[in-house]
Structures are given as structure tokens and as C-alpha cells.
Amino acid sequence: MTNIGGGAHIGAVFSCVDILAVLYGGILHVDPTAPKSPIRDRFVLSKGHAGAGLYAALAERGFFPVAQLLTHYQDGSDLSGHVSHKLPGVDVSTGSLGHGLSIASGMAYAAKLKSAPHRVVCLLSDGECDEGSTWEAALFAAHHGLSSLVAIVDYNRIQGIAPVADVLELEPFTDKWAAFGWAVREVDGHDHAALRTALVSVPFAPGKPSCLIAHTTKGKGVSFMENTVLWHYRIPRGAEFDAALAELEAQP
Amino acid sequence: MRDAFIRTLTELVPQHPEVVLLSGDLGFAVLNEYIDRFPRQFLNVGIAEQNMSGLAAGLALEGHAVFTYSIGSFPTLRCLEQIRNDICYHGANVKIVCVGGGMSYGPVGFSHHATEDLAMLRSLPGMQVFSPCDLWEAAEAARYLVSHRGPAYLRLDKSAAPATVQPGEAFRAGRIRTVREGSDVTFVATGGILGEAILAADILADQGIFCRVLSVHTVKPLDRDALTTAASETGGIVSIEEHAVDGGLGGAIAEVLMEAGVFPRFLVRMGLRNTFSSVVGSQQYLRKVYSLDAAAIARTVSAKLGTAVPALA
Numbered sequence: 001m002t003n004i005g006g007g008a009h010i011g012a013v014f015s016c017v018d019i020l021a022v023l024y025g026g027i028l029h030v031d032p033t034a035p036k037s038p039i040r041d042r043f044v045l046s047k048g049h050a051g052a053g054l055y056a057a058l059a060e061r062g063f064f065p066v067a068q069l070l071t072h073y074q075d076g077s078d079l080s081g082h083v084s085h086k087l088p089g090v091d092v093s094t095g096s097l098g099h100g101l102s103i104a105s106g107m108a109y110a111a112k113l114k115s116a117p118h119r120v121v122c123l124l125s126d127g128e129c130d131e132g133s134t135w136e137a138a139l140f141a142a143h144h145g146l147s148s149l150v151a152i153v154d155y156n157r158i159q160g161i162a163p164v165a166d167v168l169e170l171e172p173f174t175d176k177w178a179a180f181g182w183a184v185r186e187v188d189g190h191d192h193a194a195l196r197t198a199l200v201s202v203p204f205a206p207g208k209p210s211c212l213i214a215h216t217t218k219g220k221g222v223s224f225m226e227n228t229v230l231w232h233y234r235i236p237r238g239a240e241f242d243a244a245l246a247e248l249e250a251q252p
Numbered sequence: 253m254r255d256a257f258i259r260t261l262t263e264l265v266p267q268h269p270e271v272v273l274l275s276g277d278l279g280f281a282v283l284n285e286y287i288d289r290f291p292r293q294f295l296n297v298g299i300a301e302q303n304m305s306g307l308a309a310g311l312a313l314e315g316h317a318v319f320t321y322s323i324g325s326f327p328t329l330r331c332l333e334q335i336r337n338d339i340c341y342h343g344a345n346v347k348i349v350c351v352g353g354g355m356s357y358g359p360v361g362f363s364h365h366a367t368e369d370l371a372m373l374r375s376l377p378g379m380q381v382f383s384p385c386d387l388w389e390a391a392e393a394a395r396y397l398v399s400h401r402g403p404a405y406l407r408l409d410k411s412a413a414p415a416t417v418q419p420g421e422a423f424r425a426g427r428i429r430t431v432r433e434g435s436d437v438t439f440v441a442t443g444g445i446l447g448e449a450i451l452a453a454d455i456l457a458d459q460g461i462f463c464r465v466l467s468v469h470t471v472k473p474l475d476r477d478a479l480t481t482a483a484s485e486t487g488g489i490v491s492i493e494e495h496a497v498d499g500g501l502g503g504a505i506a507e508v509l510m511e512a513g514v515f516p517r518f519l520v521r522m523g524l525r526n527t528f529s530s531v532v533g534s535q536q537y538l539r540k541v542y543s544l545d546a547a548a549i550a551r552t553v554s555a556k557l558g559t560a561v562p563a564l565a
Contacts, residue, residue: 085342091313096337102303103338106310113292133334136303 001052003241005073007081011219011231013053015156015189016123019214020050022195023121024057032062035088041118042107044092046100047125047154051083054090063089098131100124101151105141108149108209119202121150127159130168135180142181147203150210151182154189156218158229174213182211189214222247253390253408253444254282254351260394261319262286265293268398272311276301276322278351283321301326305334305346312344317398321349324357324364328373328405340376340403347397347404348373353383353443354494355542356410358534365529366407370442371499373405374472380404380425381472385413385446389469392423400425409494411444411535416467426470428478434462437553438482438516441492442468442501448539449492451546456553463553474504480514488518488556492549494539497523518556522549 002010024030028041045054052072059066064087071077078086082095091107094100104122111118128134141149155173157164164170177184183205187198195214202210218232219225222244236244262285265271273290275283277299287294297304301322308318320327327348328335339346350366357364374381382397382404384390390408397404416431431446432453439449446467453463464486466478483489489509491502502521509515522544531541539545543552 092309093337093341096333098302099306099334099338102306102334103310103313105303106307106312107314108310109295109307110311110314110316133300133302133306136298136300137306140297140300140303140307 001056001069001072003236004070006235007052007073008233008235009049009052009081010234010236011158011225011228012047012125012156013050014220014222014225015216015218016047016050016154017053017056018190018192018220019123019152019154019195020053020057022192022199024061027196027199028121029118030061030089032089035063039116039118042091042104042120044094044100044104044107044120044122045083046094046104046122047097047128048082048094051079051081054083055079055087058087058089061089063087097125097128098133101134101137101141104149105137105146108141108146109144111148112144112146119148119150121152123152123154125159126153126155126157126164126170129153129170130159138177138180138182141209145207146209147207150199150202150212152212152214154216155213156216158218158227158232160232162229177211177213181208183208184211184213186213186215189216190220221251253384253387253410253412256387256390257349257394257406257408258282258286260391261398262289264395264398265290268317269293270315270317271319271398272316273319273321274304274308276304276320276326278322301331302334305331306338308346309334309338309342309344312339312346313342316345317401318346319349320346321351323352324350324366325369328366328369332372335403336376340378343378343402345401347406349406349408351408353407353409354445355529355535355538358538359532361532362528362530367495367524367529369405369407370471370493370495370501371503374504375499376403378403379472380470381407382469383407383442383471384469385441385443385467386415387412388415388417389423389467393469396423396425407443409444411447413444413447413450426473426475428475429467429469430464430478431467432463432465434464435485436461436463436487436557438464438466438486438489439492439549440466440468440479440482440489440501440505442471443494445492445494445539445544448544448546448549452549452553455546455550459554459559461553461557461559468501471501471504474508476508476512479505479508480512483509483514483516488520489516490520490522490549490553492544493523494544495523497521497525520552520556522552
């Protein structure tokens with residue numbers, strides 16, 4: 001997708017594809033034949049720049065044909081770089097960071113008002129925890145005890161043009177979320193079994209929103225993309241694309 | 253106007269269980285009856301307008317009709333991107349309510365004035381923009397918004413023009429109201445400052461100049477017909493708003509008339525011109541300072557028509 005279309009953010013996609021695979025591989029109660037079903041679990045990809053990853057997960061899950069993925073970034077496509085609700089299975093368009101957790105909190109509050117049992121899962125980047133609005137939402141969700149709300153933070157420690165630690169340190173990150181009133185757990189964000197174990201046990205504490213800090217590797221799966229700032233924006237082309245594909249295909 | 257809005261909302265909410273009112277920690281005392289009667293349909297979300305707007309979008313996507321409520325620029329400019337991306341792009345059923353339109357909060361200072369909001373909000377796709385002139389229009393706009401589905405903005409002024417409603421008159425969203433007939437000049441005003449236009453028309457009538465006065469309670473969609481009619485039937489148009497003329501009502505009128513190819517003999521845009529309302533004073537005092545009171549409007553018309561400056565009322 002990113003090769004043909006020339007889409008950026010491959011590193012940010014690779015850091016969260018395991019999380020998306022686990023979510024759409026059985027954690028989220030969603031139905032491709034009824035994408036707007038009121039009893040579905042809601043999912044908000046707040047790090048909208050990882051749209052390619054969500055599109056792939058939705059296509060694999062049958063929300064739309066896998067072949068449509070090749071239109072990503074193409075003229076006239078519905079598959080914009082940042083995720084779009086024009087696609088079946090996508091509730092919310094994002095792209096500007098720091099929006100998703102507020103929207104997800106509104107959805108979770110609506111669920112609480114009607115005592116609906118579905119969950120609302122929001123996937124954030126570490127970089128968007130620079131945004132004050134993320135913490136406005138964190139305060140709100142904890143104050144109102146939105147226990148159906150799950151924030152997963154893709155903590156790959158690299159943001160747009162530099163490491164998180166060099167831009168705005170987030171540590172002690174777990175403590176921050178806990179101090180805001182969230183029940184927090186940490187997990188290896190590439191360990192499917194561990195992700196599943198964590199996600200089936202939400203809420204982590206009764207009456208609290210859950211935060212799962214997923215320790216991830218930016219560019220995971222391609223040796224020369226891993227843990228590099230470069231591959232936030234760089235587009236895999238030519239020999240780099242072939243090498244990346246070879247590495248990924250060699251993996252189980 | 254604020255009270256007329258709250259009263260109308262309180263009256264209608266029993267028939268509208270989907271309504272939720274979000275306040276950005278404002279509305280001390282004035283929201284009490286609503287909160288007491290409908291605690292499940294109210295949320296004080298704290299001083300966090302970005303979150304308020306995102307929450308509103310999330311609630312609306314789940315079927316609620318959401319009102320966000322705050323002062324001046326806070327529910328609009330502070331969270332403009334949430335309004336654009338989260339509310340408008342999703343066509344979310346959210347109504348943004350600003351109390352203290354224009355320079356209502358006078359001496360509190362420019363930070364609490366809303367003087368660019370109409371321009372910014374009307375540029376957003378799918379957004380309807382309401383700016384009533386009197387208590388009747390405020391209540392009727394609120395009534396319309398409770399039933400209307402989709403993004404909208406309601407700007408409430410502290411000042412209200414004297415009652416202008418005619419017996420049996422129905423409120424029609426998107427239609428300009430003719431408050432007074434006249435053929436020499438047309439005043440096109442939005443918000444409580446319409447009261448100044450009426451006073452100016454009185455002053456000018458004494459001089460034998462008869463002004464049509466139009467109330468634009470709906471800035472978007474803007475009523476083309478009333479404007480083109482005024483441009484062709486009267487001797488000129490004066491737009492009056494407690495807002496920047498750039499992109500505001502005056503700008504919108506110019507756009508409509510130019511595109512329609514109907515050119516008034518003159519168009520004067522009265523409003524703030526590339527300035528902040530930084531002088532300290534009451535709303536009425538500030539109108540005088542920024543040449544937006546009745547006397548200034550009358551002087552402007554006299555100058556345009558080449559008549560003597562009329563005596564002040």
C-alpha cells in the first residue's frame with residue numbers, strides 16, 4: 001500500500017499492527033455484515049496516520065475487499081492516508097492528533113447513559129500525548145468512571161522528527177495515567193498472547209477507564225526501519241521496498 | 253437572550269430525551285433549573301473546550317443531540333479544529349452555543365469578546381450559523397436547533413433589540429426578516445446591534461431618509477433573495493455587526509451580491525476593522541468607541557447620501 005501509493009508513516013504503522021491484529025482478530029466484537037450495529041465495540045484510531053494498518057485489518061476481517069487496499073493514497077480513493085470514516089468499519093476520521101480520546105470518551109459516556117455493554121477502544125500514539133487535549137479527555141474519562149473505555153498507547157518512543165525523550169519526556173508514563181485516575185497495565189505490544197490476555201481483562205479495575213501502555217518498536221519487522229526516526233515519513237521504494245518485503249515474508 | 257435560550261431548551265427537553273447540554277464550566281445560576289430537572293442530560297465538562305467539542309462529537313455519533321455552551325470565543329475559536337474535524341466532517345448533531353456574542357462582556361475585556369466567530373464558523377462545511385437580534389429570535393432559533401440535525405452555531409448577545417416580531421409571524425431559518433420597510437437605504441444587521449440600526453433609522457426618518465431594516469438571524473445559509481431585493485430596491489446597503497467586517501456579515505453580503513451580479517449603489521460594512529476591541533467599557537460604550545452606535549450609523553448614511561449630519565436622538 002505505502003509502496004504503490006507513496007504513503008508515509010510506515011514505521012508508525014508497523015509499531016501498532018500487532019495491536020490492530022489482536023483487536024480485529026477477536027477482541028473487538030464487530031461484524032463486517034453490520035458495521036453500524038449498535039451493539040458493536042467501538043474503535044477510534046486516534047493516531048490516524050496509521051490508517052494503512054487499520055485499513056488492512058478491516059479488509060482482512062472482511063469489511064471491504066482486500067484488493068481495495070491498493071487504492072490507498074490514490075486519486076479518488078476512499079483510503080486517505082489518515083484514517084477515514086468513509087470506509088465501512090471506521091467510526092471516526094482522525095489525523096490531527098489529540099482528538100481521538102475525547103471522541104471515544106463521548107462514545108463511552110453515551111454507552112454509560114444507556115447502560116450499554118459494548119466497549120470503546122482508542123489507540124493513541126505516544127507523540128500525541130504531547131497534546132493537552134489528550135489529557136483533558138483523560139481527566140474526564142476518569143472523573144466519570146468510564147470503565148468501558150480502553151486507551152491503548154503505542155509507546156514506540158519515537159515521534160515525528162525525534163525520540164520522545166528528546167522532545168517532551170513522557171516518563172514516568174505509567175504513573176501519569178495512574179495519577180489521572182486510570183487503571184494502567186503495561187504490555188509487550190508485539191506479543192499477541194500478552195495483548196490478548198490484557199485486553200480480555202478490561203476493565204483493569206472496576207469503575208475506572210483502562211490504559212494499556214504497549215511497549216513497541218517503531219518500524220517493527222524490518223531491521224533497517226526499526227527504531228529509526230527516518231521511517232516515520234520515508235516511503236519504501238525500490239531496493240528498500242524489496243528488502244523490507246523479503247524480511248517480512250521470512251517471518252513466521 | 254441567554255435566558256430565552258435556556259428557557260426554550262428547558263421547555264423542549266422533556267420531548268427530546270436525546271438532548272445533552274455540555275457546559276465548559278460556565279452558566280453559574282442560569283442553568284440551575286435545567287440541571288435540577290434534567291441531571292442526566294447535563295454535563296459540566298470543566299474548562300476544557302477541546303475535550304467538550306470532541307465529547308460532543310462522540311455523543312452525537314451515538315445518537316445524541318448535543319449542545320455545547322460557553323462564553324465568547326471559548327466554545328468556537330479555542331476548539332475550532334475539533335469543530336471542523338470531529339463535528340463538521342462527521343456531520344455530527346452538535347450545536348455550539350456562545351453566550352456573550354460580540355462585545356457583550358464589555359469591560360471584562362477583549363479575551364471574552366467574540367468578534368471573529370461568525371467568519372470562522374461560517375466557513376466550515378455543513379455548519380449553520382445563527383445570530384438572533386432579540387429575545388423572540390433567540391428562543392425561536394433555539395427551538396429550531398433542538399429539532400434540526402447537524403452542526404450549527406448559535407451566537408447569543410447580551411443586548412437585545414426591542415421586540416420586532418409581528419403578530420402571527422413564524423420563524424424561518426435561513427430567511428432574513430424585514431423589521432422595518434424603507435427605500436432610501438437598507439440596514440442589514442445581525443445580533444442585538446440591530447437595536448442601533450432601528451434607532452439610526454428613527455434618526456434618519458426625522459431627516460426624511462427612510463431606511464429598510466433587515467435582521468439576519470441566520471448568517472449561514474444566507475438569504476440571497478432579501479439581499480438582492482434590497483440591493484435593487486433601495487439606495488444602498490449598510491451592514492452592521494459587532495464583529496470583524498472581514499469575513500463577517502458584511503463580507504458575506506458582498507459575496508452574495510457580487511456573485512448574484514446585483515450591485516447596490518453603495519455597500520458600507522460597519523463593524524470592527526482590523527482591530528481588537530481593547531478599549532475598556534460597557535457594550536454600549538464600546539459601540540460608540542468603535543463607531544457602531546446609532547449616531548455613527550446615521551452619520552455614515554448621511555455622509556454617503558451627501559445630506560447634512562442629522563441631529564442626534
